[in-house]
Amino acid sequence: MSATSASRSERRARWRDRIVPTLLPVLILVLWELASRFGWLSNRVLPEPWAVVKAFWTLALSGEMWQHVATSTWRALSGFALGGSLALGLGLLTGSLRSAETLLDSTLQMLRNIPPLALIPLVILWFGIDESAKLFLVSLGVFFPIYINTFHGIRSVDKGLIEMARSYGLTGWPLYRHVILPGALPAILVGVRFSLGFMWVILIVAETISAQAGIGYMTMNAREFLQTDVVLVGILLYALLGKLADLLSKGLERWWLRWHPGYQSAANAA
Amino acid sequence: MMSYELELEVAALGGLTSVRAAPLAKAPMRVEPQRPGSGAAIQAEGLSKTYGERGVLRDVNLQIAPGEFVAIVGRSGCGKSTLLRLIAGLERADGGTIRFDGGTRAAHSNEIRLMFQDARLLPWKRVLDNVALGLDPSLGDVRERARDALAQVGLADRAGDWPAVLSGGQRQRVALARALVHAPRLLLLDEPLGALDALTRIEMQRLIESLWQRHQFTALLVTHDVGEAVALADRVLLIESQQIALDERIELARPRSHVQVGFARQEQRILDRVLSQPAARGAGREAIDAGSVLAVPALRWAI
Numbered sequence: 129m130s131a132t133s134a135s136r137s138e139r140r141a142r143w144r145d146r147i148v149p150t151l152l153p154v155l156i157l158v159l160w161e162l163a164s165r166f167g168w169l170s171n172r173v174l175p176e177p178w179a180v181v182k183a184f185w186t187l188a189l190s191g192e193m194w195q196h197v198a199t200s201t202w203r204a205l206s207g208f209a210l211g212g213s214l215a216l217g218l219g220l221l222t223g224s225l226r227s228a229e230t231l232l233d234s235t236l237q238m239l240r241n242i243p244p245l246a247l248i249p250l251v252i253l254w255f256g257i258d259e260s261a262k263l264f265l266v267s268l269g270v271f272f273p274i275y276i277n278t279f280h281g282i283r284s285v286d287k288g289l290i291e292m293a294r295s296y297g298l299t300g301w302p303l304y305r306h307v308i309l310p311g312a313l314p315a316i317l318v319g320v321r322f323s324l325g326f327m328w329v330i331l332i333v334a335e336t337i338s339a340q341a342g343i344g345y346m347t348m349n350a351r352e353f354l355q356t357d358v359v360l361v362g363i364l365l366y367a368l369l370g371k372l373a374d375l376l377s378k379g380l381e382r383w384w385l386r387w388h389p390g391y392q393s394a395a396n397a398a
Numbered sequence: 399m400m401s402y403e404l405e406l407e408v409a410a411l412g413g414l415t416s417v418r419a420a421p422l423a424k425a426p427m428r429v430e431p432q433r434p435g436s437g438a439a440i441q442a443e444g445l446s447k448t449y450g451e452r453g454v455l456r457d458v459n460l461q462i463a464p465g466e467f468v469a470i471v472g473r474s475g476c477g478k479s480t481l482l483r484l485i486a487g488l489e490r491a492d493g494g495t496i497r498f499d500g501g502t503r504a505a506h507s508n509e510i511r512l513m514f515q516d517a518r519l520l521p522w523k524r525v526l527d528n529v530a531l532g533l534d535p536s537l538g539d540v541r542e543r544a545r546d547a548l549a550q551v552g553l554a555d556r557a558g559d560w561p562a563v564l565s566g567g568q569r570q571r572v573a574l575a576r577a578l579v580h581a582p583r584l585l586l587l588d589e590p591l592g593a594l595d596a597l598t599r600i601e602m603q604r605l606i607e608s609l610w611q612r613h614q615f616t617a618l619l620v621t622h623d624v625g626e627a628v629a630l631a632d633r634v635l636l637i638e639s640q641q642i643a644l645d646e647r648i649e650l651a652r653p654r655s656h657v658q659v660g661f662a663r664q665e666q667r668i669l670d671r672v673l674s675q676p677a678a679r680g681a682g683r684e685a686i687d688a689g690s691v692l693a694v695p696a697l698r699w700a701i
Contacts, residue, residue: 288514289520291518292512292518293520293532295486295487295488295511295512296532296576297507297532298532302532306520306523306531310520311522313522385522387524388522
């Protein structure tokens with residue numbers, strides 16, 4: 129009996145832990161809605177939350193939004209694929225071969241200090257304002273987090289494990305596949321998560337400066353017509369897509385690092 | 399037929415108490431096709447090794463007969479691990495030769511297996527795949543052989559686990575299985591029990607002894623525990639002042655125990671010899687005095 133009451137209070141505590149964190153956002157939303165309704169908050173500053181929901185709904189129904197989302201997602205993913213694979217390849221190369229490190233690493237470290245967004249004027253001159261400009265910027269943005277983490281991941285693989293594997297007759301590709309690559313994977317995935325966050329930042333800036341389609345184009349267009357509700361829809365979409373990318377990379381970590389003590393409980397529960 | 403044999407073996411190893419009574423000599427080696435004469439003969443001549451200014455081994459000569467169990471003891475930093483690593487081929491000697499059955503070491507490197515102080519299991523591979531690491535698939539089913547070796551160390555039921563969930567002793571048993579699955583003719587043990595608690599150590603000692611008796615490989619154990627050396631080895635070597643300072647044959651009947659007649663006496667004698675001031679013995683005095691001042695930081699990574 130005491131056990132059941134304990135479990136009941138435990139359950140109540142769990143519910144409380146779930147509800148309490150949502151109280152503040154809900155309160156803010158309610159205040160915001162009221163402020164807009166009573167005219168304390170101009171529509172030019174912020175639309176009422178309900179208007180944002182309606183705008184979201186109409187844009188979703190008309191299919192216009194999905195087109196923009198698809199365009200932006202395609203840009204983000206292709207840029208990520210291009211920059212990420214290049215970074216992975218170069219990181220593996222410089223991490224594994226001393227000679228490649230001496231040749232390339234200091235150059236790459238120098239380039240790393242240039243913020244990709246500072247290149248926008250140059251990029252517009254080079255590529256104009258079409259897709260290749262955005263592809264270039266996103267690739268550049270995702271390159272360095274993945275490159276640096278891959279490099280350090282390879283370098284920080286436990287030397288004892290490599291020694292063991294060599295003494296068990298592993299050399300060349302088998303050694304790489306069974307020991308070095310999995311050993312570097314945690315660091316590589318950290319780089320992937322960083323670059324996924326960066327990917328959206330770069331894309332947002334690139335799209336708001338120059339685009340004929342995409343979420344950034346949609347919001348900039350709406351700004352010209354003072355449609356603050358559509359602007360907010362755009363911002364929300366970016367947030368959602370960013371969250372989605374983060375969840376995806378977390379899922380990858382869970383699967384690939386399921387051997388890791390840090391993920392063990394999750395793996396056992398699954 | 400195969401599975402029947404396997405069951406017999408699991409039964410024999412079922413509890414660690416029965417390990418001691420496991421059917422010992424003459425059991426055929428089934429992990430890999432039997433090679434002629436299981437144990438390898440090792441001959442080291444004039445081995446020398448220095449790290450920078452500091453000499454670790456000087457002109458060391460060593461003969462190990464096929465199937466012999468030799469333990470190397472000595473103070474920490476005396477070079478016992480270095481000797482093992484030279485024989486394992488993990489480090490290059492500055493001088494001298496190592497012969498394996500009269501041939502070169504390199505030609506037999508796949509017949510030598512090493513157990514480290516830490517188990518060095520790959521954390522991203524499940525226990526079974528760790529044991530199967532580096533096995534040649536052309537010699538038969540890799541997983542079947544790995545499972546067989548796991549059963550020999552009594553961990554058949556942990557095949558699907560991640561190394562992270564195993565205890566220290568279990569990890570070392572997996573490492574032992576990983577070494578055994580290659581049917582080594584020389585097993586090198588670099589303080590593999592150093593980090594284990596007392597009870598687990600005794601279990602592991604018995605397990606290693608019974609597997610050694612069954613497979614008849616040559617074993618070379620580095621340990622700082624003289625009791626462990628006396629319990630396991632046919633011969634105990636003491637390394638001191640860069641040389642083999644003592645080569646003591648242990649004639650006690652197996653399985654040995656600490657209450658056996660003569661055990662304590664032999665252990666005490668070797669221990670006394672280890673503890674007697676090394677600096678007081680002429681030969682290595684200068685080297686040690688000079689080295690100990692300069693090379694204390696170097697000592698930790700060197701040995």
